[in-house]
Amino acid sequence: MSFKDxxxxxxxxxxxxxxxxxxxxxxxxxxxxxxxxRAIADEIEALGQELVATAMxxxxxxxxRIINERGRTTGHCRMFADLVEEGSWLEARVDTGNPNRAxxxxxxLRKMLVPLGPVVVFGAANxxxxxxxxxxxxxxxxxxxxxxxxxxxxxxxxTSELVAKAIAKAMDKTGMPKxxxxxxxxxxxxxxxxxxxxxxxxxxxxxxxxxxxxxxFDLANQRPEPIPxxxxxxxxxxxxxxxxxxxxxxxxxxxTLAGSITLGVGQFCTNPGLxxxxxxxxxxxxxxxxxxxxxxxxxxxxxxxxxxxxxSKRLKNALAQKGVKVEGSSTVEGTSAQGRPLVAxxxxxxxxxxxxxxxxxxxxxxxxIRCADLKELNSVISHTHGQLTASIxxxxxxxxxxxxxxxxxxxxxxxxxxxxxxxxxxxxAAQNHGGPYPATTDSRFTAVGTDAIKRFVRPVAFQNFPxxxxxxxxxxxxxxxxxxxxxxxxxx
Amino acid sequence: MSFKDxxxxxxxxxxxxxxxxxxxxxxxxxxxxxxxxRAIADEIEALGQELVATAMxxxxxxxxRIINERGRTTGHCRMFADLVEEGSWLEARVDTGNPNRAxxxxxxLRKMLVPLGPVVVFGAANxxxxxxxxxxxxxxxxxxxxxxxxxxxxxxxxTSELVAKAIAKAMDKTGMPKxxxxxxxxxxxxxxxxxxxxxxxxxxxxxxxxxxxxxxFDLANQRPEPIPxxxxxxxxxxxxxxxxxxxxxxxxxxxTLAGSITLGVGQFCTNPGLxxxxxxxxxxxxxxxxxxxxxxxxxxxxxxxxxxxxxSKRLKNALAQKGVKVEGSSTVEGTSAQGRPLVAxxxxxxxxxxxxxxxxxxxxxxxxIRCADLKELNSVISHTHGQLTASIxxxxxxxxxxxxxxxxxxxxxxxxxxxxxxxxxxxxAAQNHGGPYPATTDSRFTAVGTDAIKRFVRPVAFQNFPxxxxxxxxxxxxxxxxxxxxxxxxxx
Numbered sequence: 009m010s011f012k013d014x015x016x017x018x019x020x021x022x023x024x025x026x027x028x029x030x031x032x033x034x035x036x037x038x039x040x041x042x043x044x045x046r047a048i049a050d051e052i053e054a055l056g057q058e059l060v061a062t063a064m065x066x067x068x069x070x071x072x073r074i075i076n077e078r079g080r081t082t083g084h085c086r087m088f089a090d091l092v093e094e095g096s097w098l099e100a101r102v103d104t105g106n107p108n109r110a111x112x113x114x115x116x117l118r119k120m121l122v123p124l125g126p127v128v129v130f131g132a133a134n135x136x137x138x139x140x141x142x143x144x145x146x147x148x149x150x151x152x153x154x155x156x157x158x159x160x161x162x163x164x165x166x167t168s169e170l171v172a173k174a175i176a177k178a179m180d181k182t183g184m185p186k187x188x189x190x191x192x193x194x195x196x197x198x199x200x201x202x203x204x205x206x207x208x209x210x211x212x213x214x215x216x217x218x219x220x221x222x223x224x225f226d227l228a229n230q231r232p233e234p235i236p237x238x239x240x241x242x243x244x245x246x247x248x249x250x251x252x253x254x255x256x257x258x259x260x261x262x263x264t265l266a267g268s269i270t271l272g273v274g275q276f277c278t279n280p281g282l283x284x285x286x287x288x289x290x291x292x293x294x295x296x297x298x299x300x301x302x303x304x305x306x307x308x309x310x311x312x313x314x315x316x317x318x319x320s321k322r323l324k325n326a327l328a329q330k331g332v333k334v335e336g337s338s339t340v341e342g343t344s345a346q347g348r349p350l351v352a353x354x355x356x357x358x359x360x361x362x363x364x365x366x367x368x369x370x371x372x373x374x375x376x377i378r379c380a381d382l383k384e385l386n387s388v389i390s391h392t393h394g395q396l397t398a399s400i401x402x403x404x405x406x407x408x409x410x411x412x413x414x415x416x417x418x419x420x421x422x423x424x425x426x427x428x429x430x431x432x433x434x435x436x437a438a439q440n441h442g443g444p445y446p447a448t449t450d451s452r453f454t455a456v457g458t459d460a461i462k463r464f465v466r467p468v469a470f471q472n473f474p475x476x477x478x479x480x481x482x483x484x485x486x487x488x489x490x491x492x493x494x495x496x497x498x499x500x
Numbered sequence: 501m502s503f504k505d506x507x508x509x510x511x512x513x514x515x516x517x518x519x520x521x522x523x524x525x526x527x528x529x530x531x532x533x534x535x536x537x538r539a540i541a542d543e544i545e546a547l548g549q550e551l552v553a554t555a556m557x558x559x560x561x562x563x564x565r566i567i568n569e570r571g572r573t574t575g576h577c578r579m580f581a582d583l584v585e586e587g588s589w590l591e592a593r594v595d596t597g598n599p600n601r602a603x604x605x606x607x608x609l610r611k612m613l614v615p616l617g618p619v620v621v622f623g624a625a626n627x628x629x630x631x632x633x634x635x636x637x638x639x640x641x642x643x644x645x646x647x648x649x650x651x652x653x654x655x656x657x658x659t660s661e662l663v664a665k666a667i668a669k670a671m672d673k674t675g676m677p678k679x680x681x682x683x684x685x686x687x688x689x690x691x692x693x694x695x696x697x698x699x700x701x702x703x704x705x706x707x708x709x710x711x712x713x714x715x716x717f718d719l720a721n722q723r724p725e726p727i728p729x730x731x732x733x734x735x736x737x738x739x740x741x742x743x744x745x746x747x748x749x750x751x752x753x754x755x756t757l758a759g760s761i762t763l764g765v766g767q768f769c770t771n772p773g774l775x776x777x778x779x780x781x782x783x784x785x786x787x788x789x790x791x792x793x794x795x796x797x798x799x800x801x802x803x804x805x806x807x808x809x810x811x812s813k814r815l816k817n818a819l820a821q822k823g824v825k826v827e828g829s830s831t832v833e834g835t836s837a838q839g840r841p842l843v844a845x846x847x848x849x850x851x852x853x854x855x856x857x858x859x860x861x862x863x864x865x866x867x868x869i870r871c872a873d874l875k876e877l878n879s880v881i882s883h884t885h886g887q888l889t890a891s892i893x894x895x896x897x898x899x900x901x902x903x904x905x906x907x908x909x910x911x912x913x914x915x916x917x918x919x920x921x922x923x924x925x926x927x928x929a930a931q932n933h934g935g936p937y938p939a940t941t942d943s944r945f946t947a948v949g950t951d952a953i954k955r956f957v958r959p960v961a962f963q964n965f966p967x968x969x970x971x972x973x974x975x976x977x978x979x980x981x982x983x984x985x986x987x988x989x990x991x992x
Contacts (some may be wrong), residue, residue: 031907061602096990099928099951115920117930121908125941158975229721233886233937236944296869304585321632329761394725414969415523418614421960428607437864438609440592440961450618451958452728459591466943467951469932474896477906491990493929497589497992499984 011165011193015042018067019157019202022190026126026155027208029187036155037480038488040182042089044192047178048142048150049082049089059170066164068309068345072270084144084435088151089456096491097121101480102284104495105472116472121465123153125210126286128203131161131168132215132222133311134275140164141171141191144435144460145213145238152464153210157204162195163312169193171300204228204237211236211464215277215455218223218368218446225449235289237379237461239449240442242368243396244281248385248417250402259297262402265374266301273308273347274372275315278397278430281368283376283422284385293455295376298351299336299350307342310371316345319371323350326369326437331358335376335431347371356384360391386416394444394451395421397430422447422454503657503685511649511694514682516617518647519700521679526615526645526799530980532674533643533715534581538635539670540642543583544663555628558656560801560837565764569629575926576636583950588983589613592973596987597964607660608964610974613957615645616728617702619697622716623660624707626767633654633683635662635802635950636927637730638707638875644956646681646703651695654687654929655804661685673814696720696729703728703956707947709768710734710860710938711955717941730955734860734938736773737922740909742876742894742902747782751789753893754916757866758793759972760921765800765839767807768866770889770922773860776877787868790843791828797841799834802863808825811863815842818861823850827868839863848876878908886936886943887913889922913947914939 014022024093063074075175093098098120105116127149131140138144141158160168172191173422175394179188183390194200201377204212204227212228214221214237228237247265254261255281270278285291310316311343327350337350349372356379363423379385382456387400398421407414407426419449421441433441439457448455470478480487555566557977581634581981590612597608601870613851619641623632630636633650641648652660664683664903671680687690696719706713706729713731720729732891739757760772776785802808819826829842841864848871857867871877881890888912893903899906901919910916912983914935925933929950934940940947945955962970972979981992 035907083888101951102927103928103930112924115926117926117928119930119932121547125911144581225726226721229718230894234717234941235937236942272953376670404968409964413970415527415710416962419617422959423963424965425963426965428964432604432607434595434607434609436595436609437988438595440611440959440960442959449726450728452954454959461591462944467914467932467934467946468910469930470916471917472920473918474899475895477899477903496929 011169013194013196014192014199016198016202018357018414019192019199020206020215021065021125022157022192023203023206023208025187026157026190029185029229029366030125030455031154032185032211033188038092038095041153042093044182044184045085045151046179047176047182049085051174052078052082052142055170055174059167061168063164063167065149067136067311069272074137076178078280080435081137081142085142085147087435087458088147088461091461092151094490095481095488097458097461098297098481098490099467099491102492103144103492117469118478119469120469120479121303124464124466125154126208127156127211127213127464129156129158129321130200130214130216131158131370132164133161133315135215136167137171139215140198141168142175144456148460149213149464150189150352152461154464157190157192157478158191159200160191178364182270185361187459199451201227205231207233208277209235212238216241221449230295236463237449238275238453240247243277243443244366244368245278245395245397246282246284246389247399247401247430248413249283249294250283250400250406251288251290252406253284253402254285258290260291261296262297262301264429266298266305268352268387268431269308269371270302270305271309271431273463274349275311275370278433280399280430281374281500282392283374284379284388285376286379286381286385287317289462291378295353297355302336302349302351305337305338306340307338307346307348309345313345315370316347319347320500322369323371326365326373327352327377329362329364331355341389351376353378356388359388366392380408384408386413389416392420394447396443396447397421397423398429398440399425399430401427404420420444423459501916505660505686505688506684506691508694511684511691512698514649514684515695515698517679518649518682520773521647522617523676524677524734525647525680528645529580530584530587533645534585536670536674537577537581537639537643538675539674540667541577543666544570544574544634547662547666551659554565554662555656555659558659560805561764569627572927573634576879577634577639579927579950580953583953584643585679586982587973587980589950589953590973591959591980592982592984594974594984594986611959611961611963612971612973614960616956616958617646619646619648619703619705619956620701621648621650622692622706622708623650625653625655625807627707628659629663631707634661634667637947639765640952640984641705641956642681644953646956649684649695652685654678657685657958667757692716693719697764700727701727701790704730706731706882707732708733711943718982728955730945731941731943732769732934733940735769735935736772736858736860736884737889737891738774738776738807738881738884739772739891739893740905741775741777741786741900741923742892743778743780743782744898745894746777746786750785752780754786754789756921760923761843761866762794762797762841762864763923765802766841767803767862767950768923770925771892772922773866774884775866776871776880777868778871778873778877783870787827787845794828794843796830797830798832799838799840800827801829801837802839804898807835807862808839809929811861812836812985814861815863815865818857818865818950819844821854821856822876823847845870848872848880851880858884871875881908881912884912886939888933888939889913889915889917889953891917891920891922893919913944922931
């Protein structure tokens with residue numbers, strides 16, 4: 009399938025329409041927005057096998073994965089529908105006034121979150137459904153009350169087109185204003201630039217490479233009116249193996265990690281790209297077992313040729329660094345479109361002295377850092393960049409003696425995992441998919457879970473408003489029955 | 501008083517110490533941080549008349565204002581103490597796991613906010629106490645668990661030094677680690693630059709000019725690891741006068757506004773610098789009354805000579821713009837160190853076509869925009885930048901017919917005021933002191949009120965943690981009895 013790139017003029021026109029839509033959509037009730045989000049989920053399901061087949065063809069991902077991802081996509085649409093229908097997410101606060109206070113009367117102040125305005129979303133290569141057209145950025149922005157313009161990822165433009173049509177149907181069925189959701193194709197950088205630079209654009213969501221995300225971040229900050237960019241970019245997700253537990257469970261740990269490293273041909277932002285352990289018999293045994301697991305995994309096609317080429321290039325570069333030793337790789341070489349699973353190792357000293365080794369190699373690769381001791385391991389942690397996740401594989405009894413490790417890895421990551429792998433991102437309120445730079449451009453927000461909506465809203469205070477002119481969320485009688493901080497007390 | 505500027509090396513050393521302090525301070529309980537914050541308030545009060553006299557001397561502000569500001573400062577220290585001692589501000593969320601879920605087990609996920617790391621605060625010229633050394637930025641960052649380095653404002657370095665000493669005493673008395681709070685002098689830009697560029701710095705708070713805030717924002721975004729800057733910069737706080745109410749209350753409105761325009765020699769970020777009204781007899785009467793009020797106000801010394809010079813220069817520039825007519829000014833000319841109150845008017849057509857008229861003139865000045873009709877008034881609003889506040893003076897009956905005005909001004913401001921003036925910023929949970937650029941660099945946060953703490957924290961998720969290793973806030977038994985979203989339900 010091929011789609012015509014939008015022109016810069018078309019991109020600007022889309023923002024004009026989005027702004028017109030915003031001025032009415034922003035006032036829609038949570039109930040009405042919920043209907044829309046649920047209709048999107050229904051219409052995506054109604055696309056049936058055509059969507060699955062198109063996504064499979066465009067991304068080389070297997071059917072089960074696409075079906076699973078579709079479930080996650082409709083799932084988060086319905087999750088945000090529930091959230092905004094219930095309404096307490098708005099952080100309503102009321103401080104009633106006192107006209108008789110001396111020396112000055114105390115004003116009546118009420119505050120809640122309101123939408124920022126039109127949001128531009130760049131679809132992700134590695135999630136054709138869950139982080140693209142109706143992905144988490146789109147669903148959370150629409151839930152917040154922001155119109156969305158999606159720039160389709162050119163690698164799965166057909167999938168994106170189908171989902172966009174489903175959203176258009178949902179708009180029709182639920183009476184949404186024209187311009188609430190728009191879909192634009194554009195393989196070139198100019199269209200993306202125009203979307204970010206347009207003065208009506210008030211925020212940007214992006215999932216992709218560090219270079220791409222940083223370029224959008226810089227562009228947004230150089231505007232006459234800088235706007236927030238939430239870019240989820242680069243993470244190598246360190247996994248720390250503590251020695252006692254490792255000695256007991258070398259094989260089991262190797263098998264679990266091999267599965268996580270090669271899951272989806274390693275094309276997850278939470279892929280464990282760095283394994284930290286202390287030298288010893290346990291580590292030797294683990295490396296042997298992991299290598300043997302990796303050797304058995306057959307290479308599979310990556311999302312598109314560009315990603316495969318990039319993997320091949322970055323892998324070659326990593327392996328060319330001083331002291332890096334290949335420990336095991338798939339016995340099948342595979343085609344140039346495929347990602348060949350591989351694990352290598354290097355000493356902590358080499359890792360610390362060579363920043364190139366801390367860079368992401370997007371694909372089924374992991375680098376094991378052989379640390380001389382716990383001090384060296386700590387030093388490796390301090391030399392890693394910000395991450396989406398950091399994991400420790402250890403039993404509770406061993407962990408208790410390594411609390412200081414928890415104290416240091418928390419500074420590096422947005423999610424800490426005990427006795428598990430970082431892949432698999434549960435979509436719940438307690439999820440945090442974010443982290444210090446370069447994992448994202450703003451560690452104060454999450455891209456997954458209900459709190460992802462907070463990226464696209466800002467607080468507004470209403471001072472001395474007549475009750476009738478207040479939004480329902482802030483009226484005295486609390487007609488929506490939402491949780492509010494009312495004169496210092498949390499209540500409904 | 502004169503103080504030695506810190507060197508770049510001293511600034512970097514301060515950040516090293518702050519980072520060491522951070523690694524222990526971040527784990528201090530809310531109760532312990534509350535003790536520290538309350539001790540700061542006590543020690544500031546213990547400075548007694550020396551602090552008042554020093555601040556008066558350095559800023560030309562009258563005694564009553566300094567005493568009031570001291571009350572606000574100790575007030576917000578105690579407010580944040582209460583907030584962190586209670587603990588629910590941390591947005592704790594718990595989603596319990598299900599190991600038997602198919603096809604994959606559901607992990608146990610728990611999330612809360614954690615401090616970002618060392619924060620650099622630039623003291624404000626116009627609030628020697630409430631937005632300087634122990635100001636809202638410092639108090640909220642310390643409450644969040646972040647060490648703070650304050651760069652004293654050179655215009656009130658002696659006041660800053662006294663407050664810093666009070667904080668040092670509070671540190672001693674409550675057993676705080678060295679480096680939790682540090683105070684640096686520096687009249688030159690290099691020291692500020694070094695503080696922002698240091699890799700241990702994780703956030704910046706600033707209150708001041710657009711040029712100053714934007715320079716720090718750009719610097720922070722150009723770091724290898726960009727960091728958030730919350731800069732509160734420029735706002736002209738439009739006040740809209742609706743015609744029917746104005747006709748009824750021209751004199752009263754003029755008197756109220758004259759008080760707000762000249763309060764503190766106009767040196768508030770919430771000063772009403774723009775008054776919008778529709779041409780007619782009501783407006784003429786209002787302008788006449790306002791001019792006569794302004795003529796009666798005697799010029800007073802501004803904060804320092806630089807601010808007075810800046811006011812004089814910007815005022816001259818505003819009055820030189822096409823179509824601008826002086827309506828009234830203080831009959832006393834005053835010295836070059838004083839700010840002479842002045843109001844002028846211009847047609848909406850001229851305002852819309854001349855961006856220079858939308859720029860802030862920091863001081864006792866306000867520009868009245870004579871609008872031909874409501875459409876022109878709306879057009880003026882759309883030509884203003886982002887603001888801290890927007891106000892409408894009108895009775896409820898007239899307001900009801902102008903709901904669309906509310907719908908448009910909310911896009912421009914962080915706080916909407918009905919029948920009141922923007923000056924006077926109540927320190928409560930429902931306050932929002934922020935707004936779209938250039939009012940601040942991030943409209944998603946407030947600088948005043950309990951939510952100001954949110955600028956300096958980020959969420960972290962804990963996956964499959966043994967209960968004993970979780971922070972108390974997330975343990976099953978909820979030992980701190982805080983409000984949490986537990987499996988979708990808000991409860992203690």
